[in-house]
Amino acid sequence: EAKRKGRNRFEYYNSKLDEHSDRVFSLLQKLRPAILNNKLEVYFQPLIDLHSDTICSMEALVRWPQEDGAMIFPDQFIPVAESSGLINKLGAFVLEEACRFCAHQHSIGNDKLTVAVNLSFSQFRDNSLPGIVESVLKKTGLAANFLELELTESILADEQGNISTQLEQLKKLGVQFAIDDFGTGYSNLNYLRSFNAGKLKIDKIFITTLGIDEKHEMLVSAIINMAKSLDMKVVAEGVEGDAAKTKLIELGCDIGQGYLWSKPIPESQFNELLKVERQANDLHLTFDESPA
Ligand code: C2E
Ligand code: MG
Numbered sequence: 001e002a003k004r005k006g007r008n009r010f011e012y013y014n015s016k017l018d019e020h021s022d023r024v025f026s027l028l029q030k031l032r033p034a035i036l037n038n039k040l041e042v043y044f045q046p047l048i049d050l051h052s053d054t055i056c057s058m059e060a061l062v063r064w065p066q067e068d069g070a071m072i073f074p075d076q077f078i079p080v081a082e083s084s085g086l087i088n089k090l091g092a093f094v095l096e097e098a099c100r101f102c103a104h105q106h107s108i109g110n111d112k113l114t115v116a117v118n119l120s121f122s123q124f125r126d127n128s129l130p131g132i133v134e135s136v137l138k139k140t141g142l143a144a145n146f147l148e149l150e151l152t153e154s155i156l157a158d159e160q161g162n163i164s165t166q167l168e169q170l171k172k173l174g175v176q177f178a179i180d181d182f183g184t185g186y187s188n189l190n191y192l193r194s195f196n197a198g199k200l201k202i203d204k205i206f207i208t209t210l211g212i213d214e215k216h217e218m219l220v221s222a223i224i225n226m227a228k229s230l231d232m233k234v235v236a237e238g239v240e241g242d243a244a245k246t247k248l249i250e251l252g253c254d255i256g257q258g259y260l261w262s263k264p265i266p267e268s269q270f271n272e273l274l275k276v277e278r279q280a281n282d283l284h285l286t287f288d289e290s291p292a
């Protein structure tokens with residue numbers, strides 16, 4: 001009986017594995033043509049400067065719209081792209097869209113806006129990344145210091161690979177860096193200090209319940225203080241409510257990102273968002289300047 005059960009369980013896991021690899025395989029078969037035929041889209045999510053309450057940056061987040069109106073999210077297809085070698089093409093596409101949109105914003109007067117692009121570990125595999133970044137900046141005309149590359153701690157921790165050489169080359173181009181998903185990886189504070197990124201992004205698992213539940217408050221406070229002592233700006237991702245925002249301001253966090261302000265949205269909607277903000281500011285200025 002036990003033996004039979006054991007075998008059943010084995011077959012169960014086996015069929016789960018098959019299901020999984022079938023799904024990955026069919027995703028991959030659809031992803032390749034989607035990338036080649038420009039079917040992916042880049043959405044943008046605003047980052048809010050908590051001191052001035054204005055949009056200071058935007059993060060480029062890739063989306064895969066389906067014919068039937070459904071949307072596939074990056075957590076599902078980025079891993080497939082990474083393991084199949086498609087990530088370089090995908091990454092270059094996102095980078096170019098992001099830089100082009102940011103350069104466009106500068107040309108219409110939003111000339112302080114920066115843009116953040118996520119990088120995968122596997123984009124460093126063939127040493128082509130610094131060259132791609134350099135040519136995209138040239139092609140789009142975006143000044144390097146307005147591009148911010150988001151790295152996870154695992155990328156910094158790669159010692160035997162050739163990642164650090166490429167990071168040095170990227171630094172020489174003048175691009176900025178942010179450490180993404182901080183608190184979920186294997187933090188090596190020594191790498192963090194010596195790498196000298198401009199920003200630290202606290203992972204959303206610590207942020208969403210902030211101000212409601214005290215569980216993560218000490219931790220977030222400690223991360224903010226540590227980042228400050230390393231001269232880094234702190235970004236909180238996953239800010240969903242006013243309670244979290246209020247708490248973050250109280251703790252000295254610099255920048256917020258989350259559904260409280262906006263989900264990731266297509267370019268046209270982002271334009272609207274900026275327009276509304278500008279109008280509100282103009283109104284503000286008019287009031288400020290009018291005689292009492
Ligand atoms: P990430 O870089 O940490 O991006 C933030 C994720 O949090 C995004 O998910 C965003 O939609 C989500 N988010 C933002 N605000 C909130 C909030 O208030 N509440 C909640 N619950 N979530 C929020 P998304 O767009 O699904 O992306 C997931 C991950 O996929 C990203 O995490 C990033 O690691 C990866 N990714 C996305 N685009 C790219 C890309 O172009 N290249 C690479 N290599 N990775 C990408
Ligand atoms: Mg990110």
Ligand code: MG
Nearest residue numbers: 118152180181
């Ligand atoms: Mg990330």
Ligand code: MG
Nearest residue numbers: 181203204237
């Ligand atoms: Mg994250």
